[in-house]
Amino acid sequence: MKKLLVALLVAAFAFPAAAFSADTIKIGFNIPLTGDIPKVGEMSKDAAEMLKEKINGAGGLEVGGKKYMLDFVYVDNEAKPESAVNAALKLIEGEKVLAMVGPQGSGRAIPAGEIANNNKTVMMSAWSTNPKTTQDRPYVFRACFLDDFQGPVAAKFATEQLKAKTAAVLYDVASDYPKGLAEFFKKDFEKLHGAGSVVAFETFTTKDVDFSAQLTKILKAKPDVLFTPQYYNEVPLIVKQARELGYKGPILGSDSWGSAELMALCGDDCKGQYFVTHYAAAGAKGATKEFIDAFNAKFKQIPDDVGALTWDATGMVLAAIKKMGAISGDLAKDRTALRDAMATMRDFDGITGKMSYDGKTGDPVKCAVIVKITDKGEFAFHESVCP
Amino acid sequence: MLDTVIQQALNALQLGSYYSLIALGYCLVYGVLLLINFAHGDIFMVGAYIAFFAATFFMGQHALIPPASPISVKLVFAGFFALILTAALSFAIKKKPQAAGQKSYSYPATLAGIFIAFTAIVYVWGQDIKLDTGADKLMVFAATLPLTMVLTSVVGVFIERVAYKPLRLKGANRLYVVITALMMGIILEYGNLSLLGANRLSFPTLLPRVIFDVGEAKISITKLSAILASFLVFSLLQWIVTRTKLGMAMRAVSYDKFAVPLMGIPLDAVIVFTFFLGSSMAGLAGLLYAMNFPVLDPFMGALVGWKAFVAAVVGGIGDIRGAFVGGFLLAFLEVIVAAVFSSELRDLISFTILLGILTWKPTGLFGKPKTTKI
Numbered sequence: 225m226k227k228l229l230v231a232l233l234v235a236a237f238a239f240p241a242a243a244f245s246a247d248t249i250k251i252g253f254n255i256p257l258t259g260d261i262p263k264v265g266e267m268s269k270d271a272a273e274m275l276k277e278k279i280n281g282a283g284g285l286e287v288g289g290k291k292y293m294l295d296f297v298y299v300d301n302e303a304k305p306e307s308a309v310n311a312a313l314k315l316i317e318g319e320k321v322l323a324m325v326g327p328q329g330s331g332r333a334i335p336a337g338e339i340a341n342n343n344k345t346v347m348m349s350a351w352s353t354n355p356k357t358t359q360d361r362p363y364v365f366r367a368c369f370l371d372d373f374q375g376p377v378a379a380k381f382a383t384e385q386l387k388a389k390t391a392a393v394l395y396d397v398a399s400d401y402p403k404g405l406a407e408f409f410k411k412d413f414e415k416l417h418g419a420g421s422v423v424a425f426e427t428f429t430t431k432d433v434d435f436s437a438q439l440t441k442i443l444k445a446k447p448d449v450l451f452t453p454q455y456y457n458e459v460p461l462i463v464k465q466a467r468e469l470g471y472k473g474p475i476l477g478s479d480s481w482g483s484a485e486l487m488a489l490c491g492d493d494c495k496g497q498y499f500v501t502h503y504a505a506a507g508a509k510g511a512t513k514e515f516i517d518a519f520n521a522k523f524k525q526i527p528d529d530v531g532a533l534t535w536d537a538t539g540m541v542l543a544a545i546k547k548m549g550a551i552s553g554d555l556a557k558d559r560t561a562l563r564d565a566m567a568t569m570r571d572f573d574g575i576t577g578k579m580s581y582d583g584k585t586g587d588p589v590k591c592a593v594i595v596k597i598t599d600k601g602e603f604a605f606h607e608s609v610c611p
Numbered sequence: 612m613l614d615t616v617i618q619q620a621l622n623a624l625q626l627g628s629y630y631s632l633i634a635l636g637y638c639l640v641y642g643v644l645l646l647i648n649f650a651h652g653d654i655f656m657v658g659a660y661i662a663f664f665a666a667t668f669f670m671g672q673h674a675l676i677p678p679a680s681p682i683s684v685k686l687v688f689a690g691f692f693a694l695i696l697t698a699a700l701s702f703a704i705k706k707k708p709q710a711a712g713q714k715s716y717s718y719p720a721t722l723a724g725i726f727i728a729f730t731a732i733v734y735v736w737g738q739d740i741k742l743d744t745g746a747d748k749l750m751v752f753a754a755t756l757p758l759t760m761v762l763t764s765v766v767g768v769f770i771e772r773v774a775y776k777p778l779r780l781k782g783a784n785r786l787y788v789v790i791t792a793l794m795m796g797i798i799l800e801y802g803n804l805s806l807l808g809a810n811r812l813s814f815p816t817l818l819p820r821v822i823f824d825v826g827e828a829k830i831s832i833t834k835l836s837a838i839l840a841s842f843l844v845f846s847l848l849q850w851i852v853t854r855t856k857l858g859m860a861m862r863a864v865s866y867d868k869f870a871v872p873l874m875g876i877p878l879d880a881v882i883v884f885t886f887f888l889g890s891s892m893a894g895l896a897g898l899l900y901a902m903n904f905p906v907l908d909p910f911m912g913a914l915v916g917w918k919a920f921v922a923a924v925v926g927g928i929g930d931i932r933g934a935f936v937g938g939f940l941l942a943f944l945e946v947i948v949a950a951v952f953s954s955e956l957r958d959l960i961s962f963t964i965l966l967g968i969l970t971w972k973p974t975g976l977f978g979k980p981k982t983t984k985i
Contacts, residue, residue: 260908262809397955427955431914433904436622437949437957444615457811461904468822468831469618489813489906 249285249545250295251538252315254326254336259303260430261455263485264328267531268350270523272296272325275538285542288550294542297321301332308332312339312347320555323348323541323562328530329455329480330354330371330401337364346544346562350537351530353479354404358586363563365586367537367579368479368502369611371401375408377592377609378476378500382449383416385594385607386474386498390423392447394438394462396454397427405453405478423447433461439469453478460490467493474498482529487601497597502529503576504595504605512575528603529576536574544569614827615950621825623946624939625834625903628841631938632896633919634926635848636889638934641923643865643885644779646788650770650795652916654890657799658763658897659814659907660807665758666815669751752817759898760891767890768883770795776882796916803909814905837899844892845935852931857884865929925965927978936976941965 253272257265276294284291297319301308308327315321316339323346327333333352340347341361349357349366353374358364382388391413395406410422423445426438439462442450450473452462459481466475477499486494505516505526515535519527527535544565545551551558570580579588591610595603633655640648774791821832852858860881863871872878900915901907918941926937944961952960974980 258804258809262811266810427953429955429958431910433906433911434622434626436625437619437946438954440615440618440622441950457906457908460813460906464905468820468829468834470822470829485810489811491813491816 247284247290247292248295249287249292249551250297250319250321251541252319252321252324253296253298254301254308254311254315254324254332255298255328256303256332257298257300259301259307260457261303261329261483263456263483263528264303264351264530265300267484267528268326268328268534269298271519271527271531271534272298272538274519274522275535275542279542285545287546287548290550292551301327301336303329303332305332305335308336309339312336316340316343316345321345322545322555322558325350325534325538325541328352328534330357330404331399333357333366334400337361340364344556344563345559346541346566348537348541348566350533351479352401354400355587356400356404361586362567365540365566365581367533367540367574367576367588369590369592370587371405371408373611374478374500374592375405376412377594378409378451378478379412379416380609381498381500381594381607382413382451382476386449386476388448388474389417390421390445390447391449391451392424392426392442392445393422394424394426394428394435394442394450394452394454396430396432396458398429401480402453402455402478406451409451409453435462435465436469439466439471442466443469443471447473449474449476451476451478453480455480456483456486456489459486460493463490463493463497476500479529482595482603484525484528484531487597495597495599495601498606499595499597500592501595501603502590502593503532504593504603506598506602506604508605511573515575532576536572536576536579539574540569540572540579541566543572617825618828619946619950620943621828621830621834623943624838625830625942626946627939627942628837629896629900629915629938630919630922630941631841631935632844632892632899633916634923634934634938635844635931636893637920637923638926638928638931639848639861639885639889642929642931643861643882644775644868645785645865645929646775647792647920647928648889649789649792649916649920650774650799651889651893652912652914652919653796653799654763654767654770654912655893655897655900655916656803656909656912657766658759658890658894659901659911660803660812660897661762661766661894662755662759662898662901663812663814663907665755665762666751666817669754670815748817748819755817756895756898760894763894763897764887764891767886767893771882771886796913800909800913807909809909812907814901814907816905817902833899833902837903840895840899841935841938844895845931848888848892848931851888857881861885921962921965925968925975927975930975930977933975933977940976 255265255268256262276296279285280293284293299311299314301311315324324340325348327336328351330352333349334356337347337357341363344363347364351368352366353368353371355370355372358366382391393406393410395402397403410425413422424442426442428435428438463475475497479501481499482501508516516527544562547565548561567581567583572579577590581588589611591608593608594606596606598604636651640646774795775788778788778791818832822829860876863876864881922937922941923934926933944964945957948960949957
């Protein structure tokens with residue numbers, strides 16, 4: 225009896241490894257299904273599932289004349305850096321995936337990128353905008369623009385469209401993404417208006433909900449615009465408290481605002497505000513509209529930028545796999561071949577824009593979109609800024 | 612300059628009121644049982660979630676029954692709901708068969724029954740109100756408040772029954788009870804996570820956004836209500852503990868848990884009452900907190916709970932004045948540090964100062980040293 229159990233256990237553990245060598249391609253997703261930003265994980269998963277169904281429904285992905293079925297593995301990183309590292313190790317060593325998509329935000333993508341690069345596995349972050357994610361890591365790629373592009377775009381928009389001469393920044397000092405972006409914004413805004421034009425540069429730490437002390441300091445400095453590069457779960461609190469303390473000026477956000485859940489949490493307070501992001505759902509055309517309509521029909525909601533970027537990121541990994549020509553079955557060899565195919569990817573036509581890598585870095589050159597939150601709560605296209 | 616000082620003082624008062632309300636709960640339970648109820652911060656979180664469901668329930672937005680269903684269906688549903696709650700509560704506080712002539716302590720159940728009947732009426736009637744005007748929302752708030760407090764108390768008392776009482780009857784060391792409390796907190800957090808999912812809930816606006824001007828400084832009605840509530844609750848508790856018979860019994864249990872039953876004081880009832888009181892304040896704090904910070908997540912109680920615990924210890928745990936003052940002291944320190952220095956030093960400096968206070972007076976500001984009986 226005992227021997228039978230052991231045999232069953234061994235078979236159970238051996239099975240996944242065996243499944244890979246057959247006609248499947250396994251791709252791992254390192255995404256936050258719980259934690260502070262669960263909507264990001266949900267959107268990523270929904271977009272990936274939709275893509276998988278589309279390709280598997282058509283008989284699989286054709287690589288070198290042979291059809292492969294796709295197998296997507298989702299691991300929750302709880303939106304924590306240490307869990308993202310564990311999830312990366314689990315996917316790379318445990319699940320033996322060919323490539324990893326995610327982690328989405330920079331706070332998790334930077335530490336997980338180290339793991340992926342050391343293990344010579346392609347990591348494709350859809351939504352991480354901090355430059356450190358791909359720096360000196362040949363195996364790490366991304367599908368979005370960078371904060372050293374987003375920062376100037378926000379500063380320029382505040383100056384030209386919002387007519388701001390002074391600005392204030394409120395950000396989470398304990399997280400890589402807001403910290404990096406806040407610093408880029410400050411640098412670029414001061415370049416335009418001279419040193420000291422960022423009149424308040426206030427911080428808080430993750431999990432804080434009471435920002436009134438910082439906001440009181442900010443209000444005292446009388447800024448023309450308040451820039452806050454925080455995630456959608458913190459934005460409602462910041463906006464509401466700023467308004468209650470008597471701040472009447474515009475509040476400018478970054479691509480982390482663009483979640484489908486922002487308006488459900490923020491309500492009327494966020495209407496009329498602007499943020500920098502990757503794409504605008506309202507008024508989209510062509511392939512982007514097709515994606516939005518299909519997504520909306522399937523999941524009954526408008527996909528946000530994370531969903532769209534995950535679709536593109538996964539699509540680009542699959543395109544690179546096709547480009548490899550053939551799958552040898554030797555994981556280490558295939559991973560390296562995939563890396564080379566990714567690095568030479570040119571003009572991938574995604575729904576968030578065209579993407580090319582220059583072969584040296586994993587950063588595509590892409591345009592940013594400024595979105596205005598309308599009175600109906602839709603994210604409407606306001607203007608496009610290209611590098 | 613003065614305006615900024617006033618504004619920061621108001622900010623600190625607001626923050627302090629949550630710390631104080633939660634710290635009072637820690638303090639009550641510790642005072643009576645010498646148990647640090649580490650699950651209290653999470654009971655506060657449960658309170659906020661209960662407030663959310665109660666408020667959406669009264670607003671008729673909840674999906675449990677469609678708003679358009681006929682009044683008889685609503686009444687049956689509300690009655691059923693009331694029945695379940697009353698049964699749960701009386702189960703939670705059920706006593707063993709009493710000896711003849713001994714008084715039965717079931718008044719919390721009666722009280723809950725009244726509240727629940729009230730709930731049912733407001734719910735049925737509330738289906739027809741339109742929530743455009745502030746006055747109607749005020750009614751929702753008025754109904755949400757008692758329901759939240761009662762339901763949160765039920766949770767608190769239930770935890771006491773399930774987790775702490777068996778240990779107490781076994782005479783387990785206090786350390787094990789503290790570990791059990793930590794575990795209960797984690798169960799509440801992850802239970803919530805698996806039950807309701809990871810997505811945030813957005814707390815509905817119950818009070819109209821009225822903002823009062825204090826010179827240049829501003830204070831909203833929700834902040835003001837939090838501050839007022841904390842002072843009210845403090846006075847009420849002080850009155851209960853020092854002026855009523857139950858308060859006397861609580862102090863007696865605190866003094867000597869083993870001699871008290873010999874004097875004919877129902878130990879169990881006193882403990883249940885303590886948990887009831889402490890948890891209802893956590894529920895109140897949860898409601899007020901959710902109104903000011905309307906994004907709810909399962910882990911919202913952890914950090915606030917820790918800070919309130921520190922506040923209670925600094926004030927002198929077991930002393931009601933101590934918990935109250937400690938909460939405000941911590942909030943003022945945090946705000947002063949954030950206003951004068953950089954906000955990233957906020958917790959570092961304020962907690963270092965609190966450490967200094969404890970070094971200088973280890974029993975806390977209002978605590979008295981305890982001598983061990985030989």
